[in-house]
Amino acid sequence: xxxxxxxxxxxxxxxxxxxxxxxxxxxxxxxxxxxxxxxxxxxxxxxxxxxxxxxxxxxxxxxxxxxxxxxxxxxxxxxxxxxxxxxxxxxxxxxxxxxxxxxxxxxxxxxxxxxxxxxxxxxxxxxxxxxxxxxxxxxxxxx
Numbered sequence: 001x002x003x004x005x006x007x008x009x010x011x012x013x014x015x016x017x018x019x020x021x022x023x024x025x026x027x028x029x030x031x032x033x034x035x036x037x038x039x040x041x042x043x044x045x046x047x048x049x050x051x052x053x054x055x056x057x058x059x060x061x062x063x064x065x066x067x068x069x070x071x072x073x074x075x076x077x078x079x080x081x082x083x084x085x086x087x088x089x090x091x092x093x094x095x096x097x098x099x100x101x102x103x104x105x106x107x108x109x110x111x112x113x114x115x116x117x118x119x120x121x122x123x124x125x126x127x128x129x130x131x132x133x134x135x136x137x138x139x140x141x142x143x
Contacts, residue, residue: 044086051079 055075058068085091090098 044082048079048082051075
């Protein structure tokens, strides 16, 4: 609450207002925004640059297969984590807010992984049972 002098007064309980009414000054509190050192942001910027260079090196060295995709996903998640933690100020938020923002996407990733595994299982099962000559193997009357 701003006073006539432009100061920010602390919102005191009723007892504090009574004290101010009896000639005592109410406590004054200065309001400051959360300030982080510029070095933190520069360090994260350099780390993002290094991680991006590493992800480009995966293509430069012509890596293939699971190693390639594993490294690409690792560097992507590392960069996204740095951006969310520092630039979106999630590192300084309460656990409830962090959980409310981060748990739903993680749950979606778990569900996507389970659907991918189920799809692979369905594909492999169909390739076994629908292969040429497989009809005689699955007949219920086979000896």
